[in-house]
Amino acid sequence: MQDWRKNKLAFAILMAPASFWLILFFTIPLAIVWVYSFGGRGPEGQTLIQFSFDNYRRSLEWIHLGIIWKSIVIATITTAACLVLGFPLALAIAFAPSRLKNVLLLLVILPFWTNLLIRTYSWIAVLREKGFLNFGLEWLWNETDWVLTLLGMPDVLGDFQPLRLLYNLPAVVIALIHVQLPFMVLPLYATLEKLDKSFLEASLDLGASQWRTLLSVTVPLAMPGIASGVLLTFILSLGSFLAPDLLGGTEGLMIGNLIAHQFGPSRDWAFGSALSFLIMYTTFIVLWVRSAIASRSEGGVGI
Amino acid sequence: MSRAIVSIQNVSKLFGSKVVALDDVSLDIEEGEFFALLGPSGCGKTTLLRMLAGFEIPTSGRVMIDGEDMEGVDPNRRPVNMVFQSYAVFPHMNVASNVGYGLKVTGVPRSEIDAQVEEALALVKLDGYEQRMPSQLSGGQRQRVALARALIKRPKVLLLDEPLSALDAKLREAMQLELVRLRNAVGITFIIVTHDQNEALSMANRVAVMNGGRVAQVATPAELYEFPNSRFVADFIGKINLLEATVAGMENGRLLAEAPGLGRVAVPFSGAAHDEIGLAIRPEKIRLDRGEPMEGRLKIRGRVREIAYYGDESHVFIEDGGGIIITANVANDTRTTRGPVSVGDEVWASWAPADTLVLTE
Amino acid sequence: MKTETIAQPVNAVGRAPRLRAKRRILPLEYTRWRSLQVLLAAIFIFLYFPIVSLVAFSFNNSKRNVTWQGFTFDYYVKAYHNAGLHEAFIHSMIIASVSTLVSTIAGAMLGLALYRFRFGLKGFVDGWISLPIVIPEVCMGVAMLAFFALIDFPLGLTTIIVSHIAFSIPFVAVVIRARMAGFDESLEEASRDLGANQLQTFWNITLPYMVPGLVAGALLAFTLSLDDFVITFFTSGPGSTTFPIKIYSMVRFSVTPEVNAASTVLIVLTLTLTVIAMAIQGRSGKHMAAK
Numbered sequence: 001m002q003d004w005r006k007n008k009l010a011f012a013i014l015m016a017p018a019s020f021w022l023i024l025f026f027t028i029p030l031a032i033v034w035v036y037s038f039g040g041r042g043p044e045g046q047t048l049i050q051f052s053f054d055n056y057r058r059s060l061e062w063i064h065l066g067i068i069w070k071s072i073v074i075a076t077i078t079t080a081a082c083l084v085l086g087f088p089l090a091l092a093i094a095f096a097p098s099r100l101k102n103v104l105l106l107l108v109i110l111p112f113w114t115n116l117l118i119r120t121y122s123w124i125a126v127l128r129e130k131g132f133l134n135f136g137l138e139w140l141w142n143e144t145d146w147v148l149t150l151l152g153m154p155d156v157l158g159d160f161q162p163l164r165l166l167y168n169l170p171a172v173v174i175a176l177i178h179v180q181l182p183f184m185v186l187p188l189y190a191t192l193e194k195l196d197k198s199f200l201e202a203s204l205d206l207g208a209s210q211w212r213t214l215l216s217v218t219v220p221l222a223m224p225g226i227a228s229g230v231l232l233t234f235i236l237s238l239g240s241f242l243a244p245d246l247l248g249g250t251e252g253l254m255i256g257n258l259i260a261h262q263f264g265p266s267r268d269w270a271f272g273s274a275l276s277f278l279i280m281y282t283t284f285i286v287l288w289v290r291s292a293i294a295s296r297s298e299g300g301v302g303i
Numbered sequence: 304m305s306r307a308i309v310s311i312q313n314v315s316k317l318f319g320s321k322v323v324a325l326d327d328v329s330l331d332i333e334e335g336e337f338f339a340l341l342g343p344s345g346c347g348k349t350t351l352l353r354m355l356a357g358f359e360i361p362t363s364g365r366v367m368i369d370g371e372d373m374e375g376v377d378p379n380r381r382p383v384n385m386v387f388q389s390y391a392v393f394p395h396m397n398v399a400s401n402v403g404y405g406l407k408v409t410g411v412p413r414s415e416i417d418a419q420v421e422e423a424l425a426l427v428k429l430d431g432y433e434q435r436m437p438s439q440l441s442g443g444q445r446q447r448v449a450l451a452r453a454l455i456k457r458p459k460v461l462l463l464d465e466p467l468s469a470l471d472a473k474l475r476e477a478m479q480l481e482l483v484r485l486r487n488a489v490g491i492t493f494i495i496v497t498h499d500q501n502e503a504l505s506m507a508n509r510v511a512v513m514n515g516g517r518v519a520q521v522a523t524p525a526e527l528y529e530f531p532n533s534r535f536v537a538d539f540i541g542k543i544n545l546l547e548a549t550v551a552g553m554e555n556g557r558l559l560a561e562a563p564g565l566g567r568v569a570v571p572f573s574g575a576a577h578d579e580i581g582l583a584i585r586p587e588k589i590r591l592d593r594g595e596p597m598e599g600r601l602k603i604r605g606r607v608r609e610i611a612y613y614g615d616e617s618h619v620f621i622e623d624g625g626g627i628i629i630t631a632n633v634a635n636d637t638r639t640t641r642g643p644v645s646v647g648d649e650v651w652a653s654w655a656p657a658d659t660l661v662l663t664e
Numbered sequence: 665m666k667t668e669t670i671a672q673p674v675n676a677v678g679r680a681p682r683l684r685a686k687r688r689i690l691p692l693e694y695t696r697w698r699s700l701q702v703l704l705a706a707i708f709i710f711l712y713f714p715i716v717s718l719v720a721f722s723f724n725n726s727k728r729n730v731t732w733q734g735f736t737f738d739y740y741v742k743a744y745h746n747a748g749l750h751e752a753f754i755h756s757m758i759i760a761s762v763s764t765l766v767s768t769i770a771g772a773m774l775g776l777a778l779y780r781f782r783f784g785l786k787g788f789v790d791g792w793i794s795l796p797i798v799i800p801e802v803c804m805g806v807a808m809l810a811f812f813a814l815i816d817f818p819l820g821l822t823t824i825i826v827s828h829i830a831f832s833i834p835f836v837a838v839v840i841r842a843r844m845a846g847f848d849e850s851l852e853e854a855s856r857d858l859g860a861n862q863l864q865t866f867w868n869i870t871l872p873y874m875v876p877g878l879v880a881g882a883l884l885a886f887t888l889s890l891d892d893f894v895i896t897f898f899t900s901g902p903g904s905t906t907f908p909i910k911i912y913s914m915v916r917f918s919v920t921p922e923v924n925a926a927s928t929v930l931i932v933l934t935l936t937l938t939v940i941a942m943a944i945q946g947r948s949g950k951h952m953a954a955k
Contacts, residue, residue, distance in 0.1 A: 004783040010862065011781050018774035018793075018833050021766075025830040026796055026804075029811035033803075036810060088703055096695040104704075111711050113938045115891045117908050118927045121915045122714035125721070125730070132717060135730045178711065197692060204691050239800020241894050246915065256802040263806050263898070273810070276803045283799055358853055378856045391854035395872045405858030408868070449854075456858060 030280075036273035047269045055274030064258065068278075071254040074169065074244075075237035078176040082184040082233050083226070085177070090188035091218075094195075105189070112182040120242045123175045127165040127247070134162040167249025175243040180236055184229040191225025192218075224294055231290045235283050255279060306370075307331035308492050309355060309460060314364030316350055316516075324350045326516040327364070332460075332494060332509075337486050339503035340496045342513035343539070348496045351513075352462050355494065356385045369459050384453035385462040388469070390445045392437045398424070398448055399433035405456045423451040426488065443474050454489060461486075463495040467502055479506055500540055504528070512536050528585075533664035537583050543660075544589075544629050546582045558661060564603045564627040570659040581662035588658040589631035591619065591644055592651045602653035603629055607644050617642055621652050719931065722924035739921040740929075749926055752910035759821060759906060760889040763828035768882040770829070771836025772874065775881075778837065779844040796831040797838075804831065805898030812899065819901030827899045828889045835888060836881035843877030876944050883941035887934045 004011040037055055040048040058064065093104045111119060126132045141160040148156050165171055199221060203213040219226070241256035248254070255275060262272025309332040316325040325347045332338045340348040353359045354366060357378035366373045368382060384405070393401050400407075402423050403416040411419075424430055427447040437445055446466065453461055466482065467475045483506055486493045497503050503510045504524040511521045512535075519539075520532045531537035534545060548562035558572035562582055570582065584601075596602050605623035614635070621629045629652050633643055644650055689696045725734035743749055774793070778786070796804065808827045812819060847870075855865040893908045900909060907930060914923045 001782045002780060004781040007781075011777060011783070014773040014777035014780075016773075017770035018837065021770055021829060021833060022793065022796070025808070025811070025826050027792075029807035030803075032810050032814055033807045085703075085707055088700055089707055092695045092697075092700045092704055095692055100695065107708060108711070110935075111715060113887075113935055114715060114931050115893070115908060115927070115934065117893045117912055117915075118718065118931060119715060121919065121927075122718040124915070124919050125717060126714050130728070130730060132713070132730055178714070181707075181711065200692055210691070235798070236800070239802055241800075241802045256800065259802050259806060260898075263809055269810065272806060276806050279800055280803055287798065356857055358857075378853070379859045379861060385854070385857045387850045387854055389848065389850050391848065391850040393851060393854075393869060404855070404860075404868070408855075408858065408860035408864045452854075452858065 033273045033276055036270050037277045039270040039273070041268050041270050055271045056278070058271055059275055059278060064275075067253055067258050068255055070169075070252075071238055071256075074173055074176065074252070074254060075234050077173050078180055078237045079184075079230055079233045081173070081177050082180050083230060086181055086184035086188055086229065087226075089181075090185050090192055093185075093189055094192035108182055108185050111178075116179065117242060119179055120175050121246050123171065123178070123247060124166065127171050127174070129162045129164070129166070131166070133165065137163065166247060168251045169248070171247040171249075172240075172243050172252040172254070175247050176237050176240060179240075179243065180233045183236060184233045187225045187229040187232065188222065189225075191222045191228075195221055227293045228290060231286045235286050238282065239279050306334055307367075308334040308336075308369055309494070310365075310367040311351070311355075312365045312367065314351070314354065314361045314366060316347070316354070316359060317362045323516050325354075325361075328513075328516070328518055330511055330518060330521065332492060334492055335490060336508045337483065337493045337506060338495070339507035339510045340494065340513060341500060341503040341510050341539075342498065342519075344498060345515075346513040347516040348498075348513050349464060352385075352464055352494065352496045355460070356383055356462055357381050382459040383462055384456050384458040384460075385464065386446070386449045386453050386466060388464040388466075390442075390449040392440075392445045392448050392452075394437050396437075397433065398429065398435050398437070398440075401437070401448055402452045402455055405452060419455055420451075423455040426454065426485070427451045442469055443478065446470075446478070450485065454485075458491065460492045460494060463493065465497055466495055467497070467499065475502075482506060504540070512539060514539075531583075531660065531662070534581050534583075534662050535664075537581075537660060537662055542586050542630060542632075543583050544586060545662075546627065547579065548582050549579055550577055563625050564605075564623045565601060568601050568656070568659075570601075570656045570661055572661045574661070574663060577663050581660075583660040583662055584654050584658060585660075586618065586630045586632040587634075589629065589652050589654050591621075591631055591633060592653065593648070594651070596651055596653040600653040600655060601659060602651050603627070604649070604651050605629065607646050607648045607650060610642060610644070610646060612642070619644060621650060715931070718924050719928045722921050722928045724921055727920060739925040742922045743925040743929070746922070746926075748905070749907070749910055752905045752907045755821060755904060756890055756907040759825050759828060760886050762825050763832055763889040764882050764885040767829045767832035767885045768836050768878060771833040771881060771885070772840045772878055774833065775837035775840030775877075776844065776874075779841050779847075793834045793837060796834050801892075801894035805895045808895065809898045819899055820904040823899045823901070824896050824904060824906065827895050828892060831892075831895065832885040832888055835884055839881040839884060840874065840877045843874060843880075847873055880941045880945045883937050883944075887937050890930070891934055 035049065036047055038051050038053070040050050040052065040054065042048050059068065089108070093101055093108070096104060124131070128134075138160045141157060145157045148154070165174070195218070199217055200213055203217045204210070208216065238254075239256055240254055241260060244252045244254040244257050245260075248257070255278070259272050259275045259279075262268045262275065266272075309330075311328055311330040314325055314328045315323070317323055328347070328351065340351060342348050350359055354361060355368070355373075357373065357376060373381060393404065396404070399417075399420050403420045406416045406419060420433065421430075424432060427450050429444065429447050429451065432440075432444070432448075437448070440448065446469075463482075467478055470478055479502065482493070482495075495502070495506070504527070507524065509521060509523055510527055512519045512527065514535050520527060520536045522530070527536060527540050531540060537543045538545065546562045546565060548560040548565070548568075551559040551561055551567065553559065553572070553576055556571060556573055557569045558580070559567065559569050560580060560582065561567050565582070568582075582601075590596070595604075603621070603623050605621040605627075607619055608622045608628070609620040611618040611620075616635060617633050619631045619633055621631065623629070631652055635642070694700055721730075722739055723735050723737070724732060725736040725738065778790070804827075808823070808830075809819075812823050817823060851869050851873075852865050855869045856862075860868065891908065892906075893912060896906050896909055897912075900906065905913075907926075911923060911926055911930070914920070914926070
């Protein structure tokens with residue numbers, strides 16, 4: 001690696017196009033939104049440049065706070081579920097024999113490569129009243145009823161009531177888990193893979209049970225990966241737009257939809273900017289926490 | 304007297320503000336020499352080599368090649384070429400393209416390149432390998448490609464960075480001879496960097512022993528071995544027995560000293576006076592006797608602690624009452640399974656005063 | 665994997681010896697635990713069922729039923745003749761192509777600079793260019809919208825392309841940088857030692873090594889652009905619909921096999937490109953294994 005001063009011309013040429021583009025078409029737009037977040041709304045819906053915290057205050061109003069709170073709840077449930085499902089999955093893959101390992105990894109990543117929109121709306125056909133899930137449940141219901149009738153207990157089960165799993169909060173959570181699972185599994189897998197297996201073997205050798213080893217040795221050692229996965233999943237879930245939009249109905253609206261609304265029908269860009277930056281601030285904080293944990297663990301655990 | 308083809312004058316190199324890689328190094332290398340830079344890792348030898356090639360710039364001092372100051376001269380314009388430790392054979396080009404690369408980029412016409420490539424490959428005994436890809440070659444073959452690639456440019460000096468370190472023992476010996484043969488065939492100056500003293504001693508005309516960024520001693524291999532100028536060089540080259548002694552006085556070209564285990568001794572010495580010196584003796588110069596040796600020899604009495612058998616010779620470790628351990632190399636010059644001494648024997652280790660090294664540093 | 669051959673002794677009844685016994689599960693072979701295997705299966709079903717059913721039922725000869733009514737290509741034909749879809753597809757192709765071209769070049773140069781040079785603000789720049797990857801797409805989308813509104817630039821293909829380039833550049837930079845991490849620098853030094861100048865060294869030695877990374881980065885940028893919805897949603901105007909946006913508007917109306925057919929086409933397209941990119945990265949690793 002060279003010091004840039006040794007070759008200023010090459011350095012400048014290489015950095016120029018990307019820097020130019022990212023400053024003009026990324027940093028400046030964000031800066032504009034940031035300025036707007038302190039602005040106001042004019043009578044015809046145009047954005048006034050002023051300095052006030054009104055918009056941020058508005059976001060804390062009851063109606064809006066509700067959506068923000070709901071978004072946090074949804075993101076938390078999603079992250080927790082992904083962790084509970086993802087950890088055993090990552091564990092199984094990390095300790096699988098090497099041919100199987102690549103296959104399993106590929107299977108986990110493959111859905112990730114399909115379009116987000118398609119992945120999301122594919123749940124509509126599954127969760128709706130006449131969808132696959134209810135279809136399957138109904139079939140099970142009827143079969144059980146038939147068996148019970150045979151055993152001499154007719155009419156124990158009444159009519160099948162389909163589950164209402166679409167256009168509400170559960171639908172959003174299910175779809176988000178589906179979308180975010182790879183984001184949880186991959187960092188977890190990476191950490192578990194690099195783990196020195198002899199720590200686990202030592203624990204077992206000393207008499208600890210599998211479960212105890214998991215809690216006392218595996219999880220603490222994998223903590224950086226866990227933290228990474230959890231923070232990443234949380235942030236991505238928080239800013240979701242498509243899942244609540246397509247599957248949430250009125251019940252499952254999240255911040256992302258509220259923001260889109262401000263830039264759409266509501267024409268209150270200043271407010272939308274403030275909301276947008278609320279997510280950005282949260283993202284920055286989470287990222288900062290993540291890197292703090294990462295650097296601390298690198299210094300602390302001398303594996 | 305041949306002219307110095309490479310002249311390193313008071314070169315120092317600092318990395319950052321704290322790491323001193325080279326400390327006021329001055330060296331002259333003569334035309335046609337096979338020269339070795341020898342030292343432990345971190346002594347600065349590779350930095351010095353790279354400085355000759357142009358990949359490092361001195362913090363202070365000058366590098367002259369063939370009488371010209373190399374300040375500000377880029378690597379691609381210097382009359383030297385380097386064979387890298389990893390050989391750096393371009394993996395995406397075949398052997399011919401690799402060897403001809405240096406000619407191609409300097410604008411030599413295609414027809415000439417082909418002829419010269421053929422010649423260079425013949426020189427390193429890789430005739431017919433033009434179309435092969437590097438991945439199809441063994442390590443030793445790739446090294447020869449790297450050699451041909453450098454030699455085709457007819458540099459004034461060829462630099463080799465640890466040329467034998469990646470080869471297995473058998474190949475190493477063959478390559479040592481090969482490198483000397485090549486140099487004799489081509490007639491240019493070779494400068495190699497190595498941490499292996501056997502390589503340096505067996506191939507080079509002169510060796511610079513380096514330590515901690517400085518040159519400890521520059522001499523022929525024999526001079527380095529028999530007349531090291533410091534404890535470091537004596538210990539780094541070959542094996543040595545070192546005894547610390549206090550000086551009692553000097554008279555008639557001899558030094559009077561006293562050392563534990565040795566008692567009072569007189570050794571030939573013509574240098575300046577010191578209070579404390581190191582007396583050293585090479586293991587193969589020690590003779591072992593059961594009876595006390597005759598007068599005039601330096602001697603230590605002790606018990607054999609350990610014998611390491613190497614087939615052609617044995618290394619005998621003798622410990623005297625005061626904890627001093629002497630290693631003696633005894634040649635197995637008769638065919639017998641019983642060695643001259645056994646573990647536990649009481650023996651006298653002795654040597655001639657003239658064989659004693661007097662080390663002031 | 666060793667399989668112990670345990671020959672069971674022939675007992676009094678004269679049963680033939682069993683030649684292959686099941687190997688005992690080692691303590692760390694979690695993958696062989698029945699409970700985990702069941703969990704894995706369940707998760708994979710969860711992951712794949714919606715997508716697979718979507719693809720499968722695009723061939724279903726029925727508009728809304730969840731039961732199989734017969735195999736047909738009808739809806740693919742219908743989708744093919746859908747003028748709106750057609751136009752959207754062409755738009756997506758144009759956008760993806762231009763975006764890929766610009767972002768690959770700019771991103772590769774950036775990746776190369778980050779690999780090669782040390783400079784004071786490097787940590788900051790690393791963080792800055794990772795922002796487009798990390799921040800929620802909604803935030804970036806509205807920012808682009810606000811920007812174009814401020815400079816009074818009409819929303820259309822151009823604004824979409826500009827935004828796509830912006831979020832693709834960091835991805836390409838990361839790919840190139842990762843590729844260059846495996847590069848043996850002594851190859852460049854050898855080239856200069858032999859007489860080549862910087863440009864010649866770049867062209868003859870560095871660039872050939874970069875090529876697999878460039879291809880992978882380009883394919884990545886292409887799929888990112890092709891697949892993008894949220895940012896495109898905010899930066900598209902009338903007459904500049906892309907394929908995903910068109911699918912979205914069709915889905916809002918109703919989930920039909922026709923929409924599923926269009927989606928399947930998109931899935932196949934992006935999967936194929938991604939697989940090619942992976943294959944190139946894998947194969948080139950062996951050919952130009954520099955270190």
